[in-house]
Amino acid sequence: MIYKAFCDGLERGGSVLEWCGKETLSLALELTLLTTGFFLRSRYVFMMQNASKTEGLPAVETRSHSDLEPGFVVVVWNDPVNLMSYVTHVFMRLFGWPKSKADIHMLEVHHQGKSVLVQTGREKAELYVGQLQNYGLTATMESVGE
Amino acid sequence: MNDLFDLDLPCDDEPGRTRLLFQSVLVPFVHFLPEAWKLCSLIPYSPKEHDATDWEVLLPSIEEDFRERGGWLRSATASVHTADGISWIQVDADGVESFLQCLNDIRLSCWGRLGNPDPLPHIEKIDLNFRRFPEDKKVVLSVMELISHWQTVIVEKVNRFS
Numbered sequence: 163m164i165y166k167a168f169c170d171g172l173e174r175g176g177s178v179l180e181w182c183g184k185e186t187l188s189l190a191l192e193l194t195l196l197t198t199g200f201f202l203r204s205r206y207v208f209m210m211q212n213a214s215k216t217e218g219l220p221a222v223e224t225r226s227h228s229d230l231e232p233g234f235v236v237v238v239w240n241d242p243v244n245l246m247s248y249v250t251h252v253f254m255r256l257f258g259w260p261k262s263k264a265d266i267h268m269l270e271v272h273h274q275g276k277s278v279l280v281q282t283g284r285e286k287a288e289l290y291v292g293q294l295q296n297y298g299l300t301a302t303m304e305s306v307g308e
Numbered sequence: 309m310n311d312l313f314d315l316d317l318p319c320d321d322e323p324g325r326t327r328l329l330f331q332s333v334l335v336p337f338v339h340f341l342p343e344a345w346k347l348c349s350l351i352p353y354s355p356k357e358h359d360a361t362d363w364e365v366l367l368p369s370i371e372e373d374f375r376e377r378g379g380w381l382r383s384a385t386a387s388v389h390t391a392d393g394i395s396w397i398q399v400d401a402d403g404v405e406s407f408l409q410c411l412n413d414i415r416l417s418c419w420g421r422l423g424n425p426d427p428l429p430h431i432e433k434i435d436l437n438f439r440r441f442p443e444d445k446k447v448v449l450s451v452m453e454l455i456s457h458w459q460t461v462i463v464e465k466v467n468r469f470s
Contacts, residue, residue, distance in 0.1 A: 234360060242426040243419040245456060248412065251463040255405065261467060284360075292366050296373050298351075298412040302359040 233307065234287040238267070239300040240275045252297045253279070256290065281306065313458040315404070315465040316396070326404055327396040328462070335388055335395050337454065342382045344451060345410060348417040350374055374413070381410040408462055411455045418452040421445075 238249075246268055253264035257280065270277035280290065287303040294301035312334060316327035330338060350371060353363065384403060389396050399407060419428070422445055429449060441449065 237356075239356065242424075242428050243416060244412070245459055245463075247463045248408070248459055251408070251467060254467060288361060288366055291361050292370055292373075295353075295366075295370050297409055298416050300351075300353075302356045303361050304358045305360045 232282050234284050234303045234305055235281045236279045236287050236290045236294070237276050237302050237304060238271050238279055238294060239302070240271050241300055244298060246272060249299065252294065252299060256293050256297075311461065312454070313461045315462050317465065318401070324401050326399050326401065328399060328404070328407060329394055329396045330458075332390055332393050332395045334454075335390070337451075338385055338388055338395070338397065340451075341385055341410070341414065342378070344414045344417070345378050345381050347421075348378075348413045351416055351420070377406060377410050377413065380406050404462065404466060408459060411459050415452055415455050415459070418448045418455075421448050422452075 249271065250261065250264045250268045253259055253267055254261060257264075259267075267277045267279060280287075282290075284303075291301045291303050312331050314329040316329055318325050353367075355363075380403075384397055384399055384407065387397070389398065419425070422429070430453070
């Protein structure tokens with residue numbers, strides 16, 4: 163609308179100020195200046211709109227880039243010394259699993275020699291390996307692609 | 309407490325405090341634990357096929373945690389309380405996990421001193437042959453068995469309601 167008023171003013175041969183008025187011209191100039199920063203401004207508005215939409219929703223966990231690429235599995239290997247109940251306890255403690263799930267993985271380690279516990283990103287996988295080793299279990303991580 | 313060991317989880321009066329109980333006859337054994345722990349070492353890691361762990365980065369923090377556990381055990385077992393034939397050491401909420409890890413460190417160390425037997429010898433299965441065990445290994449095996457028992461009791465009590 164501002165653009166139309168501007169063009170009409172020019173066609174009639176009057177000054178821009180005459181036809182548009184100071185206020186309208188000011189808005190037109192502002193619009194022109196803002197055009198260069200349009201994407202930044204629209205992005206900000208978009209973010210604010212989204213922020214208002216997500217109010218009240220549960221917070222989304224922020225993850226590092228490597229955790230968004232769950233390309234590693236954590237493996238625990240069998241040994242003859244760690245108690246079965248202890249291994250189950252460690253799985254429950256570290257992964258927050260119920261006893262039934264921890265028992266399944268413990269028995270898998272016991273009978274099949276190893277168990278894949280979780281698939282996650284490199285950083286988290288290394289954290290788990292360190293924690294499992296600290297509990298005295300033999301743990302490694304493997305790239306999913308291998 | 310009829311058993312050798314027990315675990316008294318925190319009550320409302322003392323939230324966050326846990327008592328690791330044992331028969332008073334075992335006080336020397338508990339005082340012996342930090343000494344036994346000094347013989348522990350991290351089990352040398354044997355690389356597995358396809359292992360992608362960056363051990364150069366990870367091992368220093370594992371070794372640091374290991375050393376801290378040793379200090380924690382010395383501190384936790386420094387004051388043993390006794391009343392009515394029952395003894396205990398008192399720990400905070402994370403202390404139970406630390407204690408379990410220390411016990412396991414000692415068990416793993418004992419296993420190494422027995423020559424990493426596979427399968428593991430158990431006293432109840434070798435009682436008739438126990439006399440044939442070398443003297444030093446009898447002690448190691450006994451420590452290992454006692455620790456197994458204590459670990460089992462703690463894990464059972466901690467996970468009772470899980």
